[in-house]
Amino acid sequence: MNFVVVKATVIFLILALTVVEPKPVPDARKKRSNTEKLINSLASQDLVTNLPGQPAVDFRHYAGYVPVNETNGRALFYWFYEAATNPDLKPLVLWLNGGPGCSSVGYGATQEIGPFIVETDGHGLRFNNYSWNKEANMLFLESPVGVGFSYSNTTTDYDNLGDAFTANDAYAFLHKWFLKFPSYRTRTFYIAGESYAGKYVPELAELINDKNTDPSLHIDLKGVLLGNPETSDAEDWRGIVDYAWSHAVISDETHKVISENCDFDGDTWSNKICAQAVDEVLKQYKEIDIYSLYTSVCIGDTASSNDGSMQMPRIMGGYDPCLDDYSRKFYNRADVQKALHVSNGPQLKNWSICSTKIFHEWVDSKPSVLPIYKKLIAAGMRIWVYSGDTDGRVPVLSTRYSISALGLPITKAWTPWYHQKQVSGWFQEYKGLTFATFRGAGHAVPCFKPSNSLALFTSFLLGESLPSAR
Numbered sequence: 001m002n003f004v005v006v007k008a009t010v011i012f013l014i015l016a017l018t019v020v021e022p023k024p025v026p027d028a029r030k031k032r033s034n035t036e037k038l039i040n041s042l043a044s045q046d047l048v049t050n051l052p053g054q055p056a057v058d059f060r061h062y063a064g065y066v067p068v069n070e071t072n073g074r075a076l077f078y079w080f081y082e083a084a085t086n087p088d089l090k091p092l093v094l095w096l097n098g099g100p101g102c103s104s105v106g107y108g109a110t111q112e113i114g115p116f117i118v119e120t121d122g123h124g125l126r127f128n129n130y131s132w133n134k135e136a137n138m139l140f141l142e143s144p145v146g147v148g149f150s151y152s153n154t155t156t157d158y159d160n161l162g163d164a165f166t167a168n169d170a171y172a173f174l175h176k177w178f179l180k181f182p183s184y185r186t187r188t189f190y191i192a193g194e195s196y197a198g199k200y201v202p203e204l205a206e207l208i209n210d211k212n213t214d215p216s217l218h219i220d221l222k223g224v225l226l227g228n229p230e231t232s233d234a235e236d237w238r239g240i241v242d243y244a245w246s247h248a249v250i251s252d253e254t255h256k257v258i259s260e261n262c263d264f265d266g267d268t269w270s271n272k273i274c275a276q277a278v279d280e281v282l283k284q285y286k287e288i289d290i291y292s293l294y295t296s297v298c299i300g301d302t303a304s305s306n307d308g309s310m311q312m313p314r315i316m317g318g319y320d321p322c323l324d325d326y327s328r329k330f331y332n333r334a335d336v337q338k339a340l341h342v343s344n345g346p347q348l349k350n351w352s353i354c355s356t357k358i359f360h361e362w363v364d365s366k367p368s369v370l371p372i373y374k375k376l377i378a379a380g381m382r383i384w385v386y387s388g389d390t391d392g393r394v395p396v397l398s399t400r401y402s403i404s405a406l407g408l409p410i411t412k413a414w415t416p417w418y419h420q421k422q423v424s425g426w427f428q429e430y431k432g433l434t435f436a437t438f439r440g441a442g443h444a445v446p447c448f449k450p451s452n453s454l455a456l457f458t459s460f461l462l463g464e465s466l467p468s469a470r
């Protein structure tokens with residue numbers, strides 16, 4: 001019940017477009033960094049050399065499977081981009097998208113922060129000048145099994161997917177991945193993610209922190225970065241409702257009914273009056289893009305996609321709501337799956353950006369990860385939380401309610417942060433946590449504000465305050 005909002009939009013975004021034949025561009029592997037000698041043969045099997053439509057770049061990238069459980073035959077798919085310059089000197093960052101059931105390759109890597117963004121014309125990829133691999137070695141993981149290309153050979157595994165399962169497999173993945181990439185085994189490490197990864201990221205960080213008591217398993221995790229993160233169900237719901245009201249999506253009357261009848265800390269949905277009023281919120285959000293209140297929705301449907309009659313989407317603020325569909329076309333191509341070491345024959349994997357089955361059948365979701373925040377803060381980790389302030393799904397109010405519930409002392413009062421001489425948003429620093437907003441950005445912030453997002457990422461890695469002067 002608590003994920004209904006996502007459900008509607010996921011279905012809405014599964015659309016189709018015509019694919020134009022690709023022109024493969026060979027990967028330009030001109031410069032060889034001095035990590036070369038450290039990359040063993042296991043990694044070299046995963047080197048991506050002929051991704052169709054890929055712009056030429058100077059850094060190497062790798063993709064493939066890492067088995068995480070031999071007994072049941074589970075393997076997770078990753079895509080790893082070395083930092084564009086000096087990869088040896090830069091940290092390693094794992095990026096996770098949410099859902100649950102959505103792909104970090106389809107969203108993070110190819111719509112948000114990777115170096116190659118899926119093109120809207122179906123030809124291939126365009127170079128992203130604001131890729132986060134300018135500052136770090138970026139690892140994208142499709143997690144858990146059933147998401148994107150990741151799979152299990154034991155179908156009953158799919159009945160057990162939840163937060164704990166996801167964290168355990170992601171943890172196993174990291175150690176197996178380090179065997180392929182030993183030069184990263186002791187590297188400074190961060191975990192970043194958005195949306196439902198607001199649960200995954202702290203949960204994995206906690207697991208790493210716990211296991212780190214064994215020196216042989218130690219991973220040098222230094223902090224986490226969270227974007228519009230689902231954090232605490234009660235605070236998240238309060239924020240959704242108050243934000244919808246304060247942004248003129250629902251009426252005063254609906255908001256009043258919810259205020260008077262919904263106990264988000266208790267058994268919320270057993271109250272019929274509350275449930276109906278919340279349904280009214282969702283009904284209004286189905287009309288617009290809940291993830292980006294002020295941009296247009298993706299118009300089109302699968303049936304009409306091949307006859308050219310599809311109404312073209314309007315593209316505003318660098319955000320194309322139809323990108324999900326371009327990704328689906330791209331990742332289901334045989335040549336693409338071959339280049340990414342997913343499939344080598346006639347048996348293609350059926351890639352989709354989100355799995356609605358996983359979303360509906362999720363067996364365990366922590367109601368709140370705020371206790372984990374406290375634990376990570378006590379362990380001295382850097383925690384940064386940012387929020388695009390035009391997102392209605394995990395709105396800035398939800399995040400503020402959650403942070404407020406932590407009751408942390410303020411160390412730097414609310415102030416604007418600047419990028420290219422403009423107010424990019426506001427931020428406030430607490431003992432153990434930094435909170436920043438992005439003015440005019442939706443749920444997937446880097447889609448809307450790529451340059452600003454890279455600036456925030458850079459500050460995060462340096463552990464420096466955001467620029468508070470124009």
Ligand SMILES: *[C@@H]1O[C@H](CO)[C@@H](O)[C@H](O)[C@H]1NC(C)=O
Nearest residue numbers: 068069070071072157160172
């Ligand atoms: C493999 O997965 C199964 C089911 O999730 C679990 O019971 C088993 O302990 C796992 N094996 C290893 C070696 O982790």
Ligand SMILES: *[C@@H]1O[C@H](CO)[C@@H](O)[C@H](O)[C@H]1NC(C)=O
Nearest residue numbers: 067068070072073074075153
């Ligand atoms: C899953 O099964 C296929 C077919 O038997 C096999 O090739 C593959 O290695 C298995 N995957 C894992 C992770 O064991």
Ligand SMILES: *[C@@H]1O[C@H](CO)[C@@H](O)[C@H](O)[C@H]1NC(C)=O
Nearest residue numbers: 127128129130131134451454
């Ligand atoms: C790429 O970004 C850099 C700053 O990171 C900027 O100096 C350069 O002009 C940008 N190039 C393009 C083609 O936008």
Ligand SMILES: *[C@@H]1O[C@H](CO)[C@@H](O)[C@H](O)[C@H]1NC(C)=O
Nearest residue numbers: 349350351352354355356357
């Ligand atoms: C691929 O998966 C989608 C949804 O996950 C489904 O609708 C479609 O029928 C599948 N296609 C094939 C060829 O199995």
